[in-house]
Amino acid sequence: MNLNCMTYHYHNVCLETIAHLLPEEIVTSDEIERRLAPLYARLRLPEGRLELISGIRERRVWPPGALPGEKSVETAAAAIARSGLAKERIGALVHGSVCRDYLEPATASGVHHGLGLPRDCLVYDVSNACLGLLDGMVHVANMIELGQIGAGVVVGTESSRALLETTIRQLNADASLSRNDIKTAVASLTIGSASAAVVLADRRLSKTGHRLLGGAAAAATEHCRLCRSGRDESADAAMRPLMSTDSETLLHEGVAAAQSTFATFLDAMGWRKEDLDKTFCHQVGKAHRQLFLDTLGLDPAIDFPTFSWLGNTGSVALPMTASIGVAEGHLRPGDRVGLLGIGSGINVVMLGVQWAA
Numbered sequence: 001m002n003l004n005c006m007t008y009h010y011h012n013v014c015l016e017t018i019a020h021l022l023p024e025e026i027v028t029s030d031e032i033e034r035r036l037a038p039l040y041a042r043l044r045l046p047e048g049r050l051e052l053i054s055g056i057r058e059r060r061v062w063p064p065g066a067l068p069g070e071k072s073v074e075t076a077a078a079a080i081a082r083s084g085l086a087k088e089r090i091g092a093l094v095h096g097s098v099c100r101d102y103l104e105p106a107t108a109s110g111v112h113h114g115l116g117l118p119r120d121c122l123v124y125d126v127s128n129a130c131l132g133l134l135d136g137m138v139h140v141a142n143m144i145e146l147g148q149i150g151a152g153v154v155v156g157t158e159s160s161r162a163l164l165e166t167t168i169r170q171l172n173a174d175a176s177l178s179r180n181d182i183k184t185a186v187a188s189l190t191i192g193s194a195s196a197a198v199v200l201a202d203r204r205l206s207k208t209g210h211r212l213l214g215g216a217a218a219a220a221t222e223h224c225r226l227c228r229s230g231r232d233e234s235a236d237a238a239m240r241p242l243m244s245t246d247s248e249t250l251l252h253e254g255v256a257a258a259q260s261t262f263a264t265f266l267d268a269m270g271w272r273k274e275d276l277d278k279t280f281c282h283q284v285g286k287a288h289r290q291l292f293l294d295t296l297g298l299d300p301a302i303d304f305p306t307f308s309w310l311g312n313t314g315s316v317a318l319p320m321t322a323s324i325g326v327a328e329g330h331l332r333p334g335d336r337v338g339l340l341g342i343g344s345g346i347n348v349v350m351l352g353v354q355w356a357a
Contacts, residue, residue: 005264008351009214013141014206015353016151019079020323021071021195022310023060027164030057032189038172043179050189055286059192059311061161068099068157069107071195073114076155079197080115083151084207087115091149092122092140096132097156097315100125111155122149130282131343132156132315133196134351140200141212150205155197158314163188184244190285192311196320209356215339216265220257220346223249251288254342255295258350262296262340265350269336273297277335278355280325282342283307283317292340304330315343333357 029051033040040047051057062071072095080087093115095108106125117123122143126136133156140152167188171177200212266273273296281292283306293300304325306317313320318341331337337353 005216005218005261007214007216007264007268008138008141009268010141010145010212012203013144013212014201014203014208015210015212016085016199016201016206016208017079017082018199018319018323018326019075019082019197020316020320021075021078021157023062023193025061025063026058027061028058029054029189032164032168035168036171039177039182042175043177043182045179050186053186053285053287054190055289055308056190056311058309059160059190059313061164061193062159064161066159067101068097068159068195069095069101069110069114071157072097072107072111072155072197075157075195075197076111076115076153079155079199080153083199083201085151085199085201085205088118089151089201089205090117090121090153092143092152093117094124094126094136094139094152094154095156096126096128096134096136096154097158098127098129098132099157099159099314100127128315128347129343129345130315130317131341131345131347131349133198133319134315134339134341134349137198137200137212137351138215138217138349144200144202151199151201153197153199154319155195156316157195158191158193158316160191160193160311160313163191184246187312190312192313194310194313194316194320196316196323198319211354211356213352213354214268215349215351216261216268217347217349218257218261218264220253220348223253223346224344251284251291254344254346254348255288255291257346257348258292258340258342259295261348261350265338265352269352271336271352275336276338277302278325278331279303279338279340280318280322281340283310283321284312292342296340331355
């Protein structure tokens, strides 16, 4: 596959700080299978199947009734505080998760108010499946590079409780389902909850010097039907979150799109594959990670996975994993870092960071 890719080049943008927030409640794959006992008994499914095929032993969920925007305020506040930047410096706030508080207003509006950011701060939501926060980073970086703002925040919170509950209930209730029928629901059982925030700043304001150098992006939207939720309806229609995912085809087509984009990404960065010191990739499961790294020819030792204990946390998965990796010392001074994202649609965004020496 050969995709035409868009490229980005930044000279004045720093990835100033990154933060994450995790729920306290853990839901194990074993627990999900116990709750699916009627389905497992009827189809004679072996126990341990969910963890075996996904590599995910547990994921987390927010308390019932928690709104994404509430958690995004906490995470963004932590990222801003860590940056040391005055709130008056924040010229844009982008909320990039799939999950939102309401259809309108923008969840970013409530987060902006909760953070007490200035009135001249640009505020909006971005929605692009698992790439929402990376897309938000591109938007904010573009504004900084153009000199429109000095700094900006990209934040998002994914909440999986409703999807897990609805999927389990539906699988147990529909006695007509076969082993083949349930394949499109398996991905929904791997979803987890988390929150992540990134502060980007003009290098003249930066205290860390971690440079966002640019990246590449491409669309392969002929595959837009491989992973779809229920219809986006009004609250009066009793919207229930459901997902249907052709996981195997999505896996192969997504990695194929990433392979083509990766070549352009390296060229845009002026890097060879061997120059890449560390990677943070979208967190789906063990099959995705193995095929992704094998296809791109990347050493697993430079990567930092979190899916086994956090599941697939959608748009926050990559930045959350990067935040955890930074906290755990995965990065070293001078590292060239690849943020390698894929989202259903299919879309690909890859960003390059030069960690400060």
